[in-house]
Amino acid sequence: MSLGAFALVLLALATLSYVAARARARAFKVDSHHHVHSRPSYHGLRAGLTALVPAGLLILAWGIVGDGVVAEQTLSQLPEASRPAPGLDKQAFLNEVRGVVSGELPAAFRPAANEAVPIYRSTQQSWTLLIGGLAVLLALIGGGYAWLRTAPDVRARTQVEMFATVVLALASLIAILTTLGIVLSLLYESLEFFSRVNPLEFIFGTQWSPQTAIRADQVGSSGAFGAVPLFWGTIFIGAIIAMLVAIPLGLMAAIYLTQYARSSTRKILKPLLEILAGVPTVVYGYFAALTVAPAVRDLAISVGIESASSESALAAGSVMGIMIIPFISSMADDALSSVPGAMRDGSFALGATSSETIKRVLVPAALPGIVGGVLLAISRAIGETMIVVMAAGQAANLTANPLESVTTVTAQIVQLLTGDQEFDSAKTLSAFALGLVLFIVTLMLNIYALTVVKRYREAYE
Amino acid sequence: MPDATVVHDEVVMADGAKMTARDVDVFYGEKQAVDKVSIDVDSHYVTAFIGPSGCGKSTFLRCFNRMNDTIDIARVGGRIELDGKDIYDPKMDVVQLRARVGMVFQKPNPFPKSIYENIAYGPRIHGLASAKADMDEIVERSLTRAGLWNEVKDRLDESGTAMSGGQQQRLCIARAIAVDPEVILMDEPCSALDPIATARIEELIDDLRGNYAIVIVTHNMQQAARVSQRTAFFHLGNLVEYGGTEAIFTNPRADRTRDYITGRFG
Numbered sequence: 001m002s003l004g005a006f007a008l009v010l011l012a013l014a015t016l017s018y019v020a021a022r023a024r025a026r027a028f029k030v031d032s033h034h035h036v037h038s039r040p041s042y043h044g045l046r047a048g049l050t051a052l053v054p055a056g057l058l059i060l061a062w063g064i065v066g067d068g069v070v071a072e073q074t075l076s077q078l079p080e081a082s083r084p085a086p087g088l089d090k091q092a093f094l095n096e097v098r099g100v101v102s103g104e105l106p107a108a109f110r111p112a113a114n115e116a117v118p119i120y121r122s123t124q125q126s127w128t129l130l131i132g133g134l135a136v137l138l139a140l141i142g143g144g145y146a147w148l149r150t151a152p153d154v155r156a157r158t159q160v161e162m163f164a165t166v167v168l169a170l171a172s173l174i175a176i177l178t179t180l181g182i183v184l185s186l187l188y189e190s191l192e193f194f195s196r197v198n199p200l201e202f203i204f205g206t207q208w209s210p211q212t213a214i215r216a217d218q219v220g221s222s223g224a225f226g227a228v229p230l231f232w233g234t235i236f237i238g239a240i241i242a243m244l245v246a247i248p249l250g251l252m253a254a255i256y257l258t259q260y261a262r263s264s265t266r267k268i269l270k271p272l273l274e275i276l277a278g279v280p281t282v283v284y285g286y287f288a289a290l291t292v293a294p295a296v297r298d299l300a301i302s303v304g305i306e307s308a309s310s311e312s313a314l315a316a317g318s319v320m321g322i323m324i325i326p327f328i329s330s331m332a333d334d335a336l337s338s339v340p341g342a343m344r345d346g347s348f349a350l351g352a353t354s355s356e357t358i359k360r361v362l363v364p365a366a367l368p369g370i371v372g373g374v375l376l377a378i379s380r381a382i383g384e385t386m387i388v389v390m391a392a393g394q395a396a397n398l399t400a401n402p403l404e405s406v407t408t409v410t411a412q413i414v415q416l417l418t419g420d421q422e423f424d425s426a427k428t429l430s431a432f433a434l435g436l437v438l439f440i441v442t443l444m445l446n447i448y449a450l451t452v453v454k455r456y457r458e459a460y461e
Numbered sequence: 462m463p464d465a466t467v468v469h470d471e472v473v474m475a476d477g478a479k480m481t482a483r484d485v486d487v488f489y490g491e492k493q494a495v496d497k498v499s500i501d502v503d504s505h506y507v508t509a510f511i512g513p514s515g516c517g518k519s520t521f522l523r524c525f526n527r528m529n530d531t532i533d534i535a536r537v538g539g540r541i542e543l544d545g546k547d548i549y550d551p552k553m554d555v556v557q558l559r560a561r562v563g564m565v566f567q568k569p570n571p572f573p574k575s576i577y578e579n580i581a582y583g584p585r586i587h588g589l590a591s592a593k594a595d596m597d598e599i600v601e602r603s604l605t606r607a608g609l610w611n612e613v614k615d616r617l618d619e620s621g622t623a624m625s626g627g628q629q630q631r632l633c634i635a636r637a638i639a640v641d642p643e644v645i646l647m648d649e650p651c652s653a654l655d656p657i658a659t660a661r662i663e664e665l666i667d668d669l670r671g672n673y674a675i676v677i678v679t680h681n682m683q684q685a686a687r688v689s690q691r692t693a694f695f696h697l698g699n700l701v702e703y704g705g706t707e708a709i710f711t712n713p714r715a716d717r718t719r720d721y722i723t724g725r726f727g
């Protein structure tokens with residue numbers, strides 16, 4: 001019998017407990033003036049959950065550690081000579097054994113593994129029976145106990161509600177725990193990196209060439225990990241060029257939509273603008289690489305700048321700016337529309353024109369909200385990857401010339417991690433350090449921006 | 462067909478009132494909110510608009526400074542004149558009109574700027590002061606008129622939104638006065654205020670009466686009786702009765718006016 005079959009049995013037992021306890025609760029003699037604490041279905045649910053949850057947890061736990069336990073036991077039963085060496089070898093060995101056991105492989109490549117297959121199979125079988133049996137027993141005890149204890153004064157509803165609360169809280173914890181896990185793994189790999197490269201050099205160094213030689217006789221074997229050119233490239237493209245495009249256009253779009261457009265126009269334009277936000281960034285990447293970048297270069301050459309590169313900060317940054325427009329305009333739209341209409345009327349009633357009202361009252365009043373939106377947009381822009389990978393180039397130049405090619409943190413991470421890589425080289429590890437910096441910066445930007453926006457919302461409530 | 466407006470003799474006057482409205486209609490889309498209303502408003506009087514909720518008082522009031530222009534679906538018909546000039550004439554400049562016909566709203570709505578900047582806003586827009594000293598003088602004069610100067614003269618840099626509701630409303634009145642209007646429209650200016658703040662605003666209205674034509678919308682009968690010299694009663698978009706305040710309250714001629722004033726409906 002497999003664990004799946006046991007799970008079915010458990011479900012059946014839980015259902016049985018539910019039905020039985022509910023029936024029992026229905027039979028309570030209660031005088032009608034008395035309030036019963038829990039309806040019968042709650043008693044049923046309580047019994048069903050008591051049967052299911054402990055047994056289910058047992059099976060879940062076994063699902064997590066089971067394979068490891070079975071593998072260790074199998075190996076210990078093999079003769080000394082046929083055991084694999086620890087580490088990668090052992091991993092490969094076990095993969096073969098499991099492949100054969102599950103039927104994916106006709107036979108193992110190594111003779112020793114073939115030898116291990118029947119042992120593995122029987123070990124697994126007996127563990128499954130043991131755990132499955134235990135689970136069924138737990139379910140019987142739990143369900144039976146709950147059924148016996150079903151009584152009018154049992155607060156079944158409260159208990160079921162509490163269970164639901166715990167489950168929901170766990171669900172929300174998962175997102176948080178995942179983030180935490182990501183941070184920890186980033187942190188771990190980054191520490192590994194910083195044990196090889198001085199953090200000060202990483203943060204303040206201006207030379208970035210991560211190619212370390214694999215053999216000692218190759219040239220340039222040391223590598224240089226000064227990340228300033230990457231930080232600069234990121235800021236140059238994401239926070240400067242993109243924002244120069246996105247802030248004015250996004251703000252003007254929002255002002256037009258909230259103050260000038262008739263409501264019928266607004267109904268068409270606003271969703272249209274929001275569709276822009278749903279275009280996959282790789283499409284913007286194409287646009288940047290195939291249309292904008294060559295156009296920028298041709299333009300530069302036509303005005304006499306011969307050195308213009310076909311990959312440029314300007315191309316990537318401006319397309320990224322266009323991508324960010326809907327983001328800024330919808331944040332600014334929110335901010336402007338949450339300025340009370342009375343403010344606008346007050347200004348109009350004094351004889352101000354629309355543009356005076358916008359310039360002197362609405363925008364200043366909405367400014368904190370707009371600034372918060374811009375910060376969020378920046379944090380999005382510096383984390384954006386696809387466009388820069390496709391259009392900004394890979395050269396870690398420290399330059400303020402928008403026609404030159406620069407690279408960003410994200411583009412470098414992609415380059416460092418794609419292709420065949422040695423996993424424990426400083427080159428690969430540097431990707432994690434870059435990721436960590438990016439994570440910390442965007443996190444802080446987001447937190448700050450959200451508090452700004454929140455304080456602003458409260459101001460008008 | 463609604464009954465014709467009952468107009469008391471004492472309010473009938475020769476042409477030359479500050480503002481005159483003739484057969485004014487207002488539609489919101491298909492819905493008529495104001496129906497053929499004619500009225501005169503003049504300086505030295507406070508005119509009160511009373512009537513049950515939704516009868517079109519605010520809508521009609523907003524016709525006098527064309528604030529209905531800011532509502533997409535609102536359409537205004539009829540004729541309204543300021544000093545004999547049609548204010549809905551295409552040649553009439555709304556910016557100048559609103560400088561001459563100021564407005565105070567139901568909820569105090571100071572701008573989120575300093576007290577000083579709140580007052581200076583209007584004069585700046587209309588270019589009333591070129592030198593800083595001139596502006597300072599306008600600010601002081603307006604705040605003094607609104608009875609606020611002594612309370613705020615030491616904190617002109619503080620935000621206008623950080624004051625009490627009553628102070629905010631007086632700030633809004635001062636803001637309206639600062640552009641030197643001829644008419645001031647007030648839409649339930651005290652409805653968000655406590656009795657003491659209300660009393661101060663009422664005193665203020667009384668003080669201002671000599672220099673401006675004032676129109677006030679109110680739901681509070683006592684307030685209408687206290688501050689106004691003329692009262693117009695509206696019902697379902699119609700102007701039912703218009704006369705001296707005392708006559709309207711003590712001796713209303715239309716049945717609907719009497720019912721409303723004695724609290725039988727509304």
Ligand SMILES: Nc1ncnc2c1ncn2[C@@H]1O[C@H](COP(=O)(O)OP(=O)(O)OP(=O)(O)O)[C@@H](O)[C@H]1O
Binds near residue numbers: 489494514519534
């Ligand atoms: N912006 C608008 N759009 C559509 N209809 C409106 C609008 N403003 C007011 N109305 C309608 O016009 C009618 C008159 O409204 P108005 O606000 O002038 O009444 P009011 O006498 O001021 O009422 P209250 O005493 O409650 O302030 C109401 O039926 C209202 O529903």
Ligand SMILES: [Mg+2]
Binds near residue numbers: 518520648
């Ligand atoms: Mg009103």
